[in-house]
Amino acid sequence: MNDQHKTHASIELIRRYARADAIAGEVLWSLESHLESCPSCRARLAEEVPGQAPRTAALVDRTWEALAPSLTTGPPVPRRGRLARLAGWTSPAMLPWVVGAALVAVLAVAVDSFFAVPGGRPLVLLLAPVIPVLGIAAVWTRSLDPAYELVTATPRAGLYLLLRRTVAVLAVVMPVLVVAGLTTGTSSVVWLLPCLACTAVTLALGSVIRLERAAAVVVTLWSLGVLAPGLLTSQLPVAVAPVAVPVWGAVFAVAAAVLMLRARSFVRM
Amino acid sequence: MARVVGAAETAPANHAWEIRAEGLRVAAGRRMAVDGIDLTFGTGVHGLLGPNGAGKTTLIRALATVLRPSGGGLELLGESVSGRVDMRRIRRQIGYLPQDFGFYRRFTVREFVEYMAWLKEVPKSGIADAVQHAIEKVGLADRADDRMKTLSGGMARRAGIAQAIVNGPRILLLDEPTAGLDPSQRMQFRQLLRGLSEDTCTVVSTHLVEDVATVCTDVALVDEGRLVFQGRAADLAAAGSGTDSGDSPSERGYSALLARHHATGEGTR
Numbered sequence: 001m002n003d004q005h006k007t008h009a010s011i012e013l014i015r016r017y018a019r020a021d022a023i024a025g026e027v028l029w030s031l032e033s034h035l036e037s038c039p040s041c042r043a044r045l046a047e048e049v050p051g052q053a054p055r056t057a058a059l060v061d062r063t064w065e066a067l068a069p070s071l072t073t074g075p076p077v078p079r080r081g082r083l084a085r086l087a088g089w090t091s092p093a094m095l096p097w098v099v100g101a102a103l104v105a106v107l108a109v110a111v112d113s114f115f116a117v118p119g120g121r122p123l124v125l126l127l128a129p130v131i132p133v134l135g136i137a138a139v140w141t142r143s144l145d146p147a148y149e150l151v152t153a154t155p156r157a158g159l160y161l162l163l164r165r166t167v168a169v170l171a172v173v174m175p176v177l178v179v180a181g182l183t184t185g186t187s188s189v190v191w192l193l194p195c196l197a198c199t200a201v202t203l204a205l206g207s208v209i210r211l212e213r214a215a216a217v218v219v220t221l222w223s224l225g226v227l228a229p230g231l232l233t234s235q236l237p238v239a240v241a242p243v244a245v246p247v248w249g250a251v252f253a254v255a256a257a258v259l260m261l262r263a264r265s266f267v268r269m
Numbered sequence: 270m271a272r273v274v275g276a277a278e279t280a281p282a283n284h285a286w287e288i289r290a291e292g293l294r295v296a297a298g299r300r301m302a303v304d305g306i307d308l309t310f311g312t313g314v315h316g317l318l319g320p321n322g323a324g325k326t327t328l329i330r331a332l333a334t335v336l337r338p339s340g341g342g343l344e345l346l347g348e349s350v351s352g353r354v355d356m357r358r359i360r361r362q363i364g365y366l367p368q369d370f371g372f373y374r375r376f377t378v379r380e381f382v383e384y385m386a387w388l389k390e391v392p393k394s395g396i397a398d399a400v401q402h403a404i405e406k407v408g409l410a411d412r413a414d415d416r417m418k419t420l421s422g423g424m425a426r427r428a429g430i431a432q433a434i435v436n437g438p439r440i441l442l443l444d445e446p447t448a449g450l451d452p453s454q455r456m457q458f459r460q461l462l463r464g465l466s467e468d469t470c471t472v473v474s475t476h477l478v479e480d481v482a483t484v485c486t487d488v489a490l491v492d493e494g495r496l497v498f499q500g501r502a503a504d505l506a507a508a509g510s511g512t513d514s515g516d517s518p519s520e521r522g523y524s525a526l527l528a529r530h531h532a533t534g535e536g537t538r
Binding site: 145151 | 330333334335336337355356357358360361363365367369370371372373375376380384385387388389390432
């Protein structure tokens with residue numbers, strides 16, 4: 001080491017400094033300015049500290065220990081897991097239901113293409129508006145979701161998470177329905193609005209009674225009011241006729257408004 | 270290991286107690302499971318003791334804000350949560366491990382804790398570090414990338430504690446965390462509990478008196494939805510005498526207090 005100092009502090013002075021003994025002001029001042037510029041005296045001071053001032057040494061050790069993790073570049077923290085990111089949009093408990101809903105749509109298309117009646121009513125058209133509801137039933141459901149209580153207690157629980165999951169359901173089911181509608185030559189407009197309206201009604205009703213019950217109510221009403229008459233009679237039910245579209249628009253608006261008003265309903269068990 | 274410290278954490282506390290209940294009544298189904306409880310919990314580890322069916326789980330659920338109180342007042346971190354308030358801010362500061370804690374079996378430990386961190390609105394940039402820290406704290410670092418379904422009961426419970434502490438909560442609620450653990454796992458758990466942050470208000474419900482006697486700074490004893498006793502663990506032991514049933518001073522104190530409560534209950538009925 002290149003030492004430019006001619007004189008150095010005595011070991012006795014360094015020990016007194018380490019012990020924090022009283023040292024005259026001018027001596028202390030010159031010692032500290034010397035230590036600042038003299039590596040060898042700093043090294044001697046560092047050697048003396050554990051013996052002369054164990055508590056200071058312990059404090060330094062503790063501080064090092066606390067700082068160490070942020071100073072060393074430890075093993076890289078892994079990226080967020082794939083499943084955890086996916087879970088932001090859909091709970092694993094929903095997956096079978098969403099897949100089930102998509103399968104129902106595919107089956108309806110298959111039935112339509114194999115047993116098509118000329119001028120008949122496509123099954124897809126009769127079923128499409130309630131198919132997403134099957135997926136919605138599992139969006140916020142205590143009996144289906146093992147982590148229901150954990151999730152419900154978090155700050156993100158509530159309408160925000162509910163709508164994210166609803167979007168996920170629609171994102172899976174809607175493309176299937178659109179393709180189904182194209183293959184059977186049905187206009188998407190006549191079922192798109194009933195579809196959104198049924199989804200919104202389910203959620204709004206689910207803020208009052210449990211969501212799975214709300215879904216059951218909506219599916220039952222649809223089956224009795226639209227599906228059964230559509231299958232049993234030769235007429236196209238008025239609910240899926242073009243004239244009903246504005247009515248469904250109004251239903252959707254009302255249900256969405258109710259849902260907004262009851263936004264805080266999905267945060268308790 | 271750097272955890273993001275929010276402004277809310279460093280702000281001076283303007284409340285005397287982390288948890289304050291006054292005449293708290295909470296219904297579980299039709300039964301009033303918590304029937305007029307007054308208690309205050311500050312920082313430290315608090316044991317919530319009582320026989321099965323005493324109302325411990327219902328009380329903890331109310332503290333976790335997943336059940337709405339039917340009556341009385343409940344303040345968490347100085348804010349009332351009994352009315353229709355937005356609970357997001359308070360929930361960010363709560364860690365909760367439910368009694369029957371369910372999880373997604375296909376998630377790895379890390380994915381599970383990450384998902385919970387996201388639900389608890391831990392800032393995105395801090396999630397990876399917070400998750401790693403929580404997993405290390407419960408001693409699951411070597412199993413972090415194993416699926417949840419491969420964990421033993423005790424390890425799954427530790428993963429549950431990791432998700433509870435991942436957001437650095439100021440109120441930590443653990444409902445029967447030692448249920449189903451063997452004696453050595455229970456000892457590990459107690460050690461883990463001692464190592465948790467000192468400036469947290471931790472509430473541990475249990476029906477095992479020894480859990481409480483060894484780690485808790487104080488004890489609240491509930492029976493039939495009412496508070497029978499609140500005091501230091503030593504006072505619990507002092508309440509019993511040689512004639513009371515139990516294998517340790519704390520157990521004798523526990524049975525003496527319960528017997529006294531039953532006797533006064535019969536007397537007033």
